[in-house]
Amino acid sequence: xxxxxxxxxxxxxxxxxxxxxxxxxxxxxxxxxxxxxxxxxxxxxxxxxxxxxxxxxxxxxxxxxxxxxxxxxxxxxxxxxxxxxxxxxxxxxxxxxxxxxxxxxxxxxxxxxxxxxxxxxxxxxxxxxxxxxxxxxxxxxxxxxxxxxxxxxxxxxxxxxxxxxxxxxxxxxxxxxxxxxxxxxxxxxxxxxxxxxxxxxxxxxxxxxxxxxxxxxxxxxxxxxxxxxxxxxxxxxxxxxxxxxxxxxxxxxxxxxxxxxxxxxxxxxxxxxxxxxxxxxxxxxxxxxxxxxxxxxxxxxxxxxxxxxxxxxxxxxxxxxxxxxxxxxxxxxxxxxxxxxxxxxxxxxxxxxxxxxxxxxx
Numbered sequence: 001x002x003x004x005x006x007x008x009x010x011x012x013x014x015x016x017x018x019x020x021x022x023x024x025x026x027x028x029x030x031x032x033x034x035x036x037x038x039x040x041x042x043x044x045x046x047x048x049x050x051x052x053x054x055x056x057x058x059x060x061x062x063x064x065x066x067x068x069x070x071x072x073x074x075x076x077x078x079x080x081x082x083x084x085x086x087x088x089x090x091x092x093x094x095x096x097x098x099x100x101x102x103x104x105x106x107x108x109x110x111x112x113x114x115x116x117x118x119x120x121x122x123x124x125x126x127x128x129x130x131x132x133x134x135x136x137x138x139x140x141x142x143x144x145x146x147x148x149x150x151x152x153x154x155x156x157x158x159x160x161x162x163x164x165x166x167x168x169x170x171x172x173x174x175x176x177x178x179x180x181x182x183x184x185x186x187x188x189x190x191x192x193x194x195x196x197x198x199x200x201x202x203x204x205x206x207x208x209x210x211x212x213x214x215x216x217x218x219x220x221x222x223x224x225x226x227x228x229x230x231x232x233x234x235x236x237x238x239x240x241x242x243x244x245x246x247x248x249x250x251x252x253x254x255x256x257x258x259x260x261x262x263x264x265x266x267x268x269x270x271x272x273x274x275x276x277x278x279x280x281x282x283x284x285x286x287x288x289x290x291x292x293x294x295x296x297x298x299x300x301x302x303x304x305x306x307x308x309x310x311x312x313x314x315x316x317x318x319x320x321x322x323x324x325x326x327x328x329x330x331x332x333x334x335x336x337x338x339x340x341x342x343x344x345x346x347x348x349x350x351x352x353x354x355x356x357x358x359x360x361x362x
Contacts, residue, residue, distance in 0.1 A: 008058045015046050016087045016105075023285065024107055025142060027090075031056050031100035038142075040284050041277070053100045060101035063092055067189070081108075081170040081186070091172050108172045112154045113147060120148060121330075123292050123323035124273060127234075128155045133270035133295070134227040136214075136249075138239045143275045144288065145236045146172050152234065153210060157182060162207035167197040169212050187212075198222045202229070211235040217252045224261070227268035241327060241350065242272045242293035243312050246303055266303035270295050274327065278334070278344050287339050289348060291327040294319075313350070328355055335359070 015035050019027045022044070024037035031053050035046040063082050064072045072078050077095035084090065091106040115125060127135055135152075137145045150173035153164055157178035164180050169187035176182070183204065191197035195218045198211055202225075213236050214220050227233045239245040246265065253261040274291035293299060298315050302308045316324045331345040332355075349355035 008055065008062065011055075012059060012062070013084065013087065016084050018046050020088055020107065026107065027103075027105040029056060029059060029103045029105075030097055031102065032098075040286050041279060056101045056103070060094055060103060063090075063103065063105075064094060079170055080188075081172060089172070089174070091170060106172075108146075112150045112173055112175075115151060115155070118144070118148060118151055119288050120151070121273070121290050121292050121323070121325065123271070123294060124148070124152070126323075127152050127271065128159065130232050130270055132227060132230045132232050132268075134223065134265075134268045135232070135234045135270050136237055136245060136272045137234070137275065138237045138241075138245050138272060139275035140238060140240065143277050145275060148273065148275065149210060149234055149236070150175065153208070154178075156180065156208060160207075163205055164208045164210070165201045165204060165206035166210040167191060167194055167201060167212060168210070169194070194219050195222055198226065202226060202231075206231060208232045208234070213237070214249065214252075217254070220249060220252045220261075224264045224268060228264065239274070240276075241274050241291055242316065245272050245274065247306075250306075262304050262306070266300040269299075269303065276327065276348060278340050278348060280339055281341050281344075287334060289327060289330045289334055289340075290325070291316075291330065292323060292325050294322060294324050296322065296324075326350070328358075331355065332359065 019037040022037060022039045024039050026038040028036040029051055031051055034048065034050060036043045037046050061069065065080055068078060068080055072094060077093065080092050082090050082092050088110055089108040091108060093104045095102050137148050139145050153175050156162065157164060157175055157180040159179065161179050164175065164182045166184045168184065171184050171186045175184060185191050185197055187193055187197065191200065194211060199222060201209060209226055209231050211223060211233065214223055223233055223235060237245055237248060239248050249265060250258050250261050272293040276289045277286040278289055280287040293316060302312050313326050316326050317329060328349050331349055334340045335342060335345040346352045346355055
């Protein structure tokens with residue numbers, strides 16, 4: 001190993017360790033700029049030394065798995081998972097900026113947090129006991145969807161004797177076997193794409209299937225079929241609330257298939273958990289706000305009949321005893337318990353003016 005490589009390893013190790021100590025969710029490396037970390041939603045510098053092109057090229061080569069290095073040389077961007085010794089695992093996005101390599105590292109803790117640590121809604125504790133159906137965890141990028149799902153799969157693995165199959169792009173958390181058999185497959189490494197992996201997976205005797213993301217109609221078709229044939233399927237969609245999640249999923253299908261998709265979805269959908277991380281009042285950390293939709297006869301009727309769309313949030317509000325809640329209900333709880341500022345809660349609400357009006361705050 002050359003002196004330059006040894007210096008790189010020490011420098012990167014120090015930067016990554018510093019970011020982990022700060023509780024960073026993402027780490028940014030750009031040529032001509034300071035290394036930055038996103039901590040509680042805001043960027044902060046990790047060092048006062050500007051990064052140069054040589055450093056970035058060495059870092060990119062060091063982080064990229066050997067099997068992907070030739071591809072990295074000819075690609076404008078590449079996604080993969082990596083682990084830096086004695087720090088953490090990372091989901092790495094390698095791309096080019098002004099002709100030089102640039103990297104964004106999403107921090108993946110080596111230890112999977114449990115439900116209580118994540119402050120997940122109580123209803124999510126029902127998921128590990130489900131035998132079949134579809135569970136969706138939704139939210140924007142960086143809202144903790146992968147962590148929530150890892151916590152769910154870890155709970156299943158520790159308490160049930162089942163086969164858990166994951167198809168991810170890339171693999172993030174490593175699910176310990178516990179009492180379960182765990183097969184984690186990575187797109188581009190173990191399988192060509194989500195659809196191919198899921199079709200093959202149905203022949204691999206799984207009980208629980210986690211699919212990294214529902215991106216297109218072909219994936220949606222296989223997901224519904226897997227749930228219909230007795231599997232518990234968990235996946236993600238980048239939507240902000242329960243009604244838009246259902247509409248987004250249905251609208252992936254051609255117009256002549258959408259009513260059929262509604263009927264199938266109404267039959268298999270068990271839960272939708274929508275997540276949003278908000279700055280916590282008076283602390284340098286974030287707190288989870290969530291919306292919860294659970295299977296019920298009225299929810300199934302709403303899914304089957306789009307003309308009932310306006311009544312879903314109202315129905316969820318009336319179903320708190322069943323474990324359901326709208327985002328605004330959870331925001332009110334967070335505000336009244338002193339966990340978030342009024343402005344934070346108001347701006348996150350479905351309707352900021354209605355949220356304030358319902359609190360009777362001028």
